[in-house]
Amino acid sequence: MAQHNKTKYAIMALLSEAPRTGYDIKKALEANEIYFWSESYGQIYPILHKLAKEGLAEKRKASTERHPNRTVYELTPSGRTELVEWLKRPAGTIPLRIELLLKLRYGHLIDPANCLKLIEDYRQGQVDDIERLERQLDKHSGDDIRDAYARMTLRYGIALKRALVEWCRGTVDELEALAESGAAESVKGGGGAPDGGFSCGVTLLQL
Amino acid sequence: MAQHNKTKYAIMALLSEAPRTGYDIKKALEANEIYFWSESYGQIYPILHKLAKEGLAEKRKASTERHPNRTVYELTPSGRTELVEWLKRPAGTIPLRIELLLKLRYGHLIDPANCLKLIEDYRQGQVDDIERLERQLDKHSGDDIRDAYARMTLRYGIALKRALVEWCRGTVDELEALAESGAAESVKGGGGAPDGGFSCGVTLLQL
DNA sequence: AACGACATGTAAACAGTTACATGATTCA
DNA sequence: TGAATCATGTAACTGTTTACATGTCGTT
Numbered sequence: 001m002a003q004h005n006k007t008k009y010a011i012m013a014l015l016s017e018a019p020r021t022g023y024d025i026k027k028a029l030e031a032n033e034i035y036f037w038s039e040s041y042g043q044i045y046p047i048l049h050k051l052a053k054e055g056l057a058e059k060r061k062a063s064t065e066r067h068p069n070r071t072v073y074e075l076t077p078s079g080r081t082e083l084v085e086w087l088k089r090p091a092g093t094i095p096l097r098i099e100l101l102l103k104l105r106y107g108h109l110i111d112p113a114n115c116l117k118l119i120e121d122y123r124q125g126q127v128d129d130i131e132r133l134e135r136q137l138d139k140h141s142g143d144d145i146r147d148a149y150a151r152m153t154l155r156y157g158i159a160l161k162r163a164l165v166e167w168c169r170g171t172v173d174e175l176e177a178l179a180e181s182g183a184a185e186s187v188k189g190g191g192g193a194p195d196g197g198f199s200c201g202v203t204l205l206q207l
Numbered sequence: 208m209a210q211h212n213k214t215k216y217a218i219m220a221l222l223s224e225a226p227r228t229g230y231d232i233k234k235a236l237e238a239n240e241i242y243f244w245s246e247s248y249g250q251i252y253p254i255l256h257k258l259a260k261e262g263l264a265e266k267r268k269a270s271t272e273r274h275p276n277r278t279v280y281e282l283t284p285s286g287r288t289e290l291v292e293w294l295k296r297p298a299g300t301i302p303l304r305i306e307l308l309l310k311l312r313y314g315h316l317i318d319p320a321n322c323l324k325l326i327e328d329y330r331q332g333q334v335d336d337i338e339r340l341e342r343q344l345d346k347h348s349g350d351d352i353r354d355a356y357a358r359m360t361l362r363y364g365i366a367l368k369r370a371l372v373e374w375c376r377g378t379v380d381e382l383e384a385l386a387e388s389g390a391a392e393s394v395k396g397g398g399g400a401p402d403g404g405f406s407c408g409v410t411l412l413q414l
Numbered sequence: 415a416a417c418g419a420c421a422t423g424t425a426a427a428c429a430g431t432t433a434c435a436t437g438a439t440t441c442a
Numbered sequence: 443t444g445a446a447t448c449a450t451g452t453a454a455c456t457g458t459t460t461a462c463a464t465g466t467c468g469t470t
Contacts, residue, residue: 013313023449036308036412040431088321090328091307098414100298101243106220107356114295121297149314152378157412163370171359205243205364207305230421
């Protein structure tokens, strides 16, 4: 149960706009047509075959003079129905494994200078991403309803990354205060509370 | 290259606080001792075996009267060294596949009412998470340096989720405006721009 | 005797990436 | 001729979850 293979639906969604070949799909994803999704050929082709077998997409030899070996896939009515039904169902979330937080959680094992470096690198990455996302927003300023939805998804990324940049700022301050107060010497011993004390009782960070 | 198996380091980090059994590690992760990380037995035991083989952890039969079959693992000095070195290296990010955004990106295929429902469900989940994270913050109000680092990671989650709740608010407004303006009829035809127009040219959303 | 917590593991399946194999067309 | 792009695929590997198998200890 569970995992209704979301990647399958990402491919169907691309097919819903126009018939495409596996190669086209890869290109569309590389161009970030859906900027928060990626797939490799090793996924795309097998899924396309499966879609055809299930009657959700139709395989068609589409030989142009230029490229004789193209196989385009077109979403069938039943494929479109299944896609729409999936789109309507509540969106699931996935647990995140955030490397930065794992490192920061055990910050007491390394020098505060190293923690600061970690945060600063991370912050710079987020700042760069925000710039790219904002530039992209301008390219979706059209009236088309599809542009409006694209803008919403781009703003999700911007909102999220702006919040993280703010968090980085605050965390840097805190780390600097910690370093000055001298409380920040890295803990060498293995001790510490194995029971209680450091458990959280919250659900995993999910998006 | 690439993937230096982060999960291995998550386990080593837990071991750095105290020797533990595989069962203990699972329990610690379930209690969200590292609230943004999870693992299953199918991962834990093989990794523990590997750690022992590589000399990064030491396997020790620890039979209490109560439970005679415990095998605790203790981080060796070389294990500690490797962990610390990894902690110092810049944190990598991972591409996110956010189901909500995939659905919203193709919102034109479903009714605006469905989009609103999607967002509202998502918003509620984030609000609940924020509450849990905030309750948890209080439990880490100690002076211990480890508490300070735990607070930073919790605040990351809170900052992120608050931003998303704000985004949900704005998006709901926009969706309602869209619905009123009548521009929101779901697109039935397959048409649309297969080339250009909807590509983004940004890197994938990463954390 | 039955149940829940403690404890250790494996097998199978799934999701995803990387690297490889193959071959046509187009353009410099 | 050689490189880039178009095009389709497979094999191997990694990471991860789920379900299963097994057994002990303590409590009701």
